[in-house]
Amino acid sequence: MPFDTRQRKRTASRLACAAFAAVCAMMPWASTADEGTGTVAFTDADIKTILSHGPWPTPEVRDPTNRVSGKPDAIEFGTRLFFDQRLSGKGIVSCATCHVPERNWTDNLTRGVGMTEVDRNTPTLTNLRASRWYGWDGAADSLWSQNLRPLLDARELAATPGHVAQLIRNDEQLTCRYRKAFGAPPPADDEALVVNVGKALAAFLETLVSGRTPFDNFRDVLARGKAPSAGTYSEPAQRGLKIFIGKGGCTHCHTGPNFTSGEFFSTGLSRFAPLGKPDPGRPDGIRKVLESRFNLLGAYNDDATRQSAAHTRAAGLEKTTVGDFKVPSLRNLVLTAPYGRDGRVETLAEVVRHYSELDPIRLHAKDGKPATPLKLSAREQTDLVVFLESLSTFTNPWRPDDGGRCN
Numbered sequence: 130m131p132f133d134t135r136q137r138k139r140t141a142s143r144l145a146c147a148a149f150a151a152v153c154a155m156m157p158w159a160s161t162a163d164e165g166t167g168t169v170a171f172t173d174a175d176i177k178t179i180l181s182h183g184p185w186p187t188p189e190v191r192d193p194t195n196r197v198s199g200k201p202d203a204i205e206f207g208t209r210l211f212f213d214q215r216l217s218g219k220g221i222v223s224c225a226t227c228h229v230p231e232r233n234w235t236d237n238l239t240r241g242v243g244m245t246e247v248d249r250n251t252p253t254l255t256n257l258r259a260s261r262w263y264g265w266d267g268a269a270d271s272l273w274s275q276n277l278r279p280l281l282d283a284r285e286l287a288a289t290p291g292h293v294a295q296l297i298r299n300d301e302q303l304t305c306r307y308r309k310a311f312g313a314p315p316p317a318d319d320e321a322l323v324v325n326v327g328k329a330l331a332a333f334l335e336t337l338v339s340g341r342t343p344f345d346n347f348r349d350v351l352a353r354g355k356a357p358s359a360g361t362y363s364e365p366a367q368r369g370l371k372i373f374i375g376k377g378g379c380t381h382c383h384t385g386p387n388f389t390s391g392e393f394f395s396t397g398l399s400r401f402a403p404l405g406k407p408d409p410g411r412p413d414g415i416r417k418v419l420e421s422r423f424n425l426l427g428a429y430n431d432d433a434t435r436q437s438a439a440h441t442r443a444a445g446l447e448k449t450t451v452g453d454f455k456v457p458s459l460r461n462l463v464l465t466a467p468y469g470r471d472g473r474v475e476t477l478a479e480v481v482r483h484y485s486e487l488d489p490i491r492l493h494a495k496d497g498k499p500a501t502p503l504k505l506s507a508r509e510q511t512d513l514v515v516f517l518e519s520l521s522t523f524t525n526p527w528r529p530d531d532g533g534r535c536n
Contacts, residue, residue: 168356168357168364168367169364169367169368169370169371171351171371175371175374175375176351178374178380179348179351179370179374180348180351180352181384181385182344182348182384182385182386182388183345183348183349183352183386184345184348184349184352184386185341185342185345185348185386186338186341186386187259187386187387189258189335190258190259192258192259192271192272192273192331192335193431193432193434193436193437194271194273194425194430194431194432194437195271195272195273195328195331195332195431196311196328196431197310197311197325197328197329197332198328198331198332198335199332199335200310200332202306202309202310203310203311203328203329203332203333204332204333204335204336205306205310205530206303206306206307206309206310206329206332206333207310207329207330207331207332207333207334208333208530209303209306210224210303210326210329210330210333211223211224211225211228211330211333211334212224212225214226215296215300216280216286216288216293216296216326217243217244217286217287217288218244218286218287218288218289218292219244219287222243222244222285222286223286224279224286224330226242226243227241227242227243227251227279227285228251228253228254230525230527230529231525232464233253233255233339233461233464233465233525234253234254234255234337235251235252235253235254235464235465236251237465237466237467238250238251238467238472239467239471239472239473240471240472241285243279243282243284243285243286243287244283244284244285244286244287245284246284247282247284247285248408248471249265249408249470249471249472250265250467250468250469250470250471250472252265252457252465253458253461253464253465254334254337255337255338255339255458255460255461256337256338256339256387256458256460257272257334257335257337258272258334258335258338260272260391261391261440262391262393262414262418262440262455263275264278264414264455265410265414265454265455265470266393266409266410266411266413266414266417266454266455267393267411267414267415267418267455268413268414268417268418268421269418269421269423269424270418270424270425270438270440270441270444271331271424271425271430271437272331272334272335273324273327273328273330273331274327274421274423274424274425274429275327276326276327276330276331276334277323277324277327277423280293280323280326280327281323290319290320290322290323291319293319293322293323293326294315294319294322294323297315297322297326298315298322302534302535305535305536306535307325307329309535310329310332311325321429324423324429327423336527337527339460339461339522340522340524340525341522341524342460342519342520342521342522343361343362343366343519343522344362344366344370344516344519344520346361346362347361347362347366347367347519362519363515365511365512365515365516366512366515366516366518366519367516368509368512368516369512369513369514369515369516369517369519370516372505372509372512372513372516373513373516373517376503376505376509377484377503377505377513378503382394382456383456383459387458387460388458388459388460388520389455389456389457389458389459390456391455391456392455392456393410393411393414393449393453393454393455393456394453394454394456395410395450395451395452395453395454396454396484407451407452408452408470408471409451409452410449410451410452410453410454410470411447411449411450411453411454411455412449412450412451412453415444415445415447415449418441418444419441419444419445424438424441425437425438425441426438426441426442454470459517459520460520460521461520461521461522462477462517462518462520462521463477463517463518463520463521464521464523468480477514477517477518478510478511478514481505481510481513481514481517482510484503485502485503485504485505485509485510486502486504
């Protein structure tokens with residue numbers, strides 16, 4: 130394949146070591162024996178903010194734009210497609226090539242590699258259901274339309290609608306599973322068929338929800354109006370949480386149970402595409418989503434009311450600047466290194482240091498006013514990292530299921 134395999138292995142090995150170090154770093158989560166400074170005090174306002182980050186997991190909500198969302202037969206069909214290399218143009222890569230289950234559905238590489246290396250870091254596929262926009266620049270307004278981009282991109286799976294349609298029609302098992310998922314045989318229209326492949330993949334991806342974390346347990350105790358028992362959530366994690374919801378101002382972008390607003394901001398963490406060219410980010414994403422015939426304004430939206438397309442209709446009115454990118458979820462963050470749109474930051478400590486020491490000219494809020502550098506102390510930075518680590522769990526609830534033959 131057209132990339133340096135040895136460099137990829139070296140990168141993966143280095144990040145595996147970093148992941149092991151992160152496991153060791155997470156030991157303070159459930160130990161307060163050596164601290165002895167008492168419980169961190171949270172005000173009523175603090176607790177209200179903390180409670181807004183749950184409960185977890187959130188209730189399942191079916192996607193009205195996808196008629197097979199939540200349908201077991203579609204989930205099973207989408208699962209098979211996700212791991213099937215034949216879906217790619219040359220039959221040598223699959224969705225799972227970049228989104229590896231054991232790596233929290235990412236690849237831990239600086240930038241993803243399909244048929245060739247792409248410009249951006251591979252995001253995790255967990256906790257995508259009910260999002261408003263998809264991709265670093267929000268160039269897709271539904272999970273199923275987002276699935277079509279890597280499928281048809283020459284740098285990733287490099288397939289065509291004709292190739293995908295022929296595979297589904299000519300494979301007895303895939304044809305059978307398509308019929309069970311959609312209630313009809315594969316259509317003669319190649320494009321309509323490939324869109325339905327995107328919808329089956331979306332039905333599968335909606336099931337990828339990360340497990341509960343030490344933070345969730347702490348949050349739920351507070352929700353019951355009780356004081357957490359000693360040893361359940363460490364003081365460093367609590368101090369880091371206090372910074373996160375207070376001095377750090379992190380909840381301006383990282384809101385709700387999934388710790389993301391789902392919107393777009395310029396942080397200075399990732400400024401340039403490979404070869405040093407600026408990456409437009411959100412402004413280009415808006416152009417792409419409005420030009421796409423697969424958007425929610427088009428014929429493939431299964432929502433007869435078209436209420437789901439409201440945000441797409443309003444996208445052209447967004448106030449954006451070059452370099453705005455989607456705010457990522459912080460859940461399972463410790464498993465998704467390296468960080469940033471271009472994957473240039475290898476550790477959480479570097480991310481926190483970046484925001485602590487940021488030049489105010491490089492970070493602007495939506496109102497155009499420059500942000501004030503946090504200037505966190507060394508201990509404050511460590512505490513914030515410990516808190517961020519407490520948003521991760523090494524429990525992967527997904528398990529492969531062959532499903533047997535389709536009859």
